[in-house]
Amino acid sequence: xxxxxxxxxxxxxxxxxxxxxxxxxxxxxxxxxxxxxxxxxxxxxxxxxxxxxxxxxxxxxxxxxxxxxxxxxxxxxxxxxxxxxxxxxxxxxxxxxxxxxxxxxxxxxxxxxxxxxxxxxxxxxxxxxxxxxxxxxxxxxxxxxxxxxxxxxxxxxxxxxxxxxxxxxxxxxxxxxxxxxxxxxxxxxxxxxxxxxxxxxxxxxxxxxxxxxxxxxxxxxxxxxxxxxxxxxxxxxxxxxxxxxxxxxxxxxxxxxxxxxxxxxxxxxxxxxxxxxxxxxxxxxxxxxxxxxxxxx
Amino acid sequence: xxxxxxxxxxxxxxxxxxxxxxxxxxxxxxxxxxxxxxxxxxxxxxxxxxxxxxxxxxxxxxxxxxxxxxxxxxxxxxxxxxxxxxxxxxxxxxxxxxxxxxxxxxxxxxxxxxxxxxxxxxxxxxxxxxxxxxxxxxxxxxxxxxxxxxxxxxxxxxxxxxxxxxxxxxxxxxxxxxxxxxxxxxxxxxxxxxxxxxxxxxxxxxxxxxxxxxxxxxxxxxxxxxxxxxxxx
Numbered sequence: 001x002x003x004x005x006x007x008x009x010x011x012x013x014x015x016x017x018x019x020x021x022x023x024x025x026x027x028x029x030x031x032x033x034x035x036x037x038x039x040x041x042x043x044x045x046x047x048x049x050x051x052x053x054x055x056x057x058x059x060x061x062x063x064x065x066x067x068x069x070x071x072x073x074x075x076x077x078x079x080x081x082x083x084x085x086x087x088x089x090x091x092x093x094x095x096x097x098x099x100x101x102x103x104x105x106x107x108x109x110x111x112x113x114x115x116x117x118x119x120x121x122x123x124x125x126x127x128x129x130x131x132x133x134x135x136x137x138x139x140x141x142x143x144x145x146x147x148x149x150x151x152x153x154x155x156x157x158x159x160x161x162x163x164x165x166x167x168x169x170x171x172x173x174x175x176x177x178x179x180x181x182x183x184x185x186x187x188x189x190x191x192x193x194x195x196x197x198x199x200x201x202x203x204x205x206x207x208x209x210x211x212x213x214x215x216x217x218x219x220x221x222x223x224x225x226x227x228x229x230x231x232x233x234x235x236x237x238x239x240x241x242x243x244x245x246x247x248x249x250x251x252x253x254x255x256x257x258x259x260x261x262x263x264x265x266x267x268x269x270x271x272x273x274x275x276x277x278x279x280x281x282x283x284x285x286x287x288x289x290x291x292x293x294x295x296x297x
Numbered sequence: 298x299x300x301x302x303x304x305x306x307x308x309x310x311x312x313x314x315x316x317x318x319x320x321x322x323x324x325x326x327x328x329x330x331x332x333x334x335x336x337x338x339x340x341x342x343x344x345x346x347x348x349x350x351x352x353x354x355x356x357x358x359x360x361x362x363x364x365x366x367x368x369x370x371x372x373x374x375x376x377x378x379x380x381x382x383x384x385x386x387x388x389x390x391x392x393x394x395x396x397x398x399x400x401x402x403x404x405x406x407x408x409x410x411x412x413x414x415x416x417x418x419x420x421x422x423x424x425x426x427x428x429x430x431x432x433x434x435x436x437x438x439x440x441x442x443x444x445x446x447x448x449x450x451x452x453x454x455x456x457x458x459x460x461x462x463x464x465x466x467x468x469x470x471x472x473x474x475x476x477x478x479x480x481x482x483x484x485x486x487x488x489x490x491x492x493x494x495x496x497x498x499x500x501x502x503x504x505x506x507x508x509x510x511x512x513x514x515x516x517x518x519x520x521x522x523x524x525x526x527x528x529x530x
Binding site for chain 1: 302
């Protein structure tokens with residue numbers, strides 16, 4: 001049986017008339033790397049903020065490491081085992097690296113000083129330097145150090161590679177991909193689909209505040225197919241009114257159908273409409289993402 | 298304990314500037330009393346009255362009031378503009394504890410600033426051949442502390458209600474100005490305690506009045522905590 005570190009049930013957040021998150025039902029499996037994708041304003045950051053108790057849900061419920069996110073006491077308990085790295089990577093500018101490490105360590109009884117010391121050396125962070133004098137890449141490394149030294153069960157990152165140079169991105173991705181082996185589940189939002197595809201075991205795509213996709217990368221590779229069809233006349237959309245169809249793109253008499261359960265059913269229906277199958281190919285995460293958020297079925 | 302440390306690091310610049318201003322001005326009032334005396338009062342007054350008019354009732358008290366008001370500013374909304382609110386809120390501590398740490402730190406700083414002129418005046422006076430009673434000075438230090446705490450909480454509450462560093466500062470000054478104007482209206486002394494008069498000893502400063510001021514300050518801090526606990530960041 002799968003064990004979930006994050007579970008949400010009909011989670012909603014409304015800001016005035018804007019529905020930032022509307023009825024989100026999502027589960028994140030323990031000891032995996034899960035990528036959280038979505039367009040700008042899809043509700044990624046709001047979801048993360050609700051999980052961490054920074055923003056209160058309008059309705060619905062959720063659990064973080066088995067504790068309710070709507071109960072302040074339980075949410076606080078959950079936060080003892082959760083590490084978070086925010087999108088803008090801002091840390092207390094007036095503290096030195098050493099001060100910030102000591103400050104953070106004081107809140108976590110399981111703090112591993114040896115891990116902090118080893119990461120300080122590995123990331124080449126100067127202990128005496130003020131945080132405001134660090135580059136964005138160094139601030140990200142420091143945030144990661146603060147997160148990992150506390151031995152978190154769950155690490156949540158919001159756009160972790162945003163603004164980093166390629167070398168820093170590579171180091172970060174390598175670090176993240178190795179964490180589940182040490183018992184840390186990684187849940188990270190990103191716009192960089194190639195990065196998600198590289199390190200994630202599973203991907204959740206949120207679109208207009210709702211979960212549109214929740215699949216493992218293996219499921220995407222094995223089951224999803226892009227079928228390119230050519231019709232003798234204007235192709236009928238209703239022909240592919242099937243639950244496994246993720247997206248349909250029509251260009252003249254040509255149609256590209258993305259199916260989540262192989263190509264057989266699509267091919268069979270296409271042939272019944274005298275269509276010619278031009279191509280059947282596996283799809284990548286980029287195609288799935290674009291198909292999901294551009295043409296939501 | 299580290300939350301107090303954080304609160305101190307965030308407020309220390311304002312605190313040290315206040316400390317510098319109050320120390321310098323206290324020294325000026327004592328050492329240059331012959332020159333300053335003509336600015337403070339047109340009448341011939343004794344040293345103790347001059348100190349009261351210049352420091353405990355006068356310009357220095359006004360400086361202290363503004364400093365304590367500014368000491369109250371800050372907190373999570375200010376952190377939001379710096380981008381660090383998420384770091385703070387992700388810590389395994391309740392928002393009430395964050396508020397408490399900042400409030401207690403600010404009140405201690407307010408008390409230290411209040412006792413600065415109260416200890417400097419009697420300590421420095423012998424150097425110019427004058428004397429000022431310690432008991433009287435410490436009494437003013439206590440009154441300044443209690444009044445200062447109330448004014449600190451005005452800034453504290455404003456920084457929770459009004460998002461934006463300047464908006465909160467302006468709102469706090471407007472509230473203080475409005476309060477001062479209201480208390481100056483004829484007959485209002487029967488309805489509202491004028492904290493400025495309490496601080497300089499010319500208004501009521503019995504135990505009940507002082508307790509009422511501290512209770513008001515506690516309610517103001519609690520209100521700030523309540524608003525913070527329900528806010529979205």
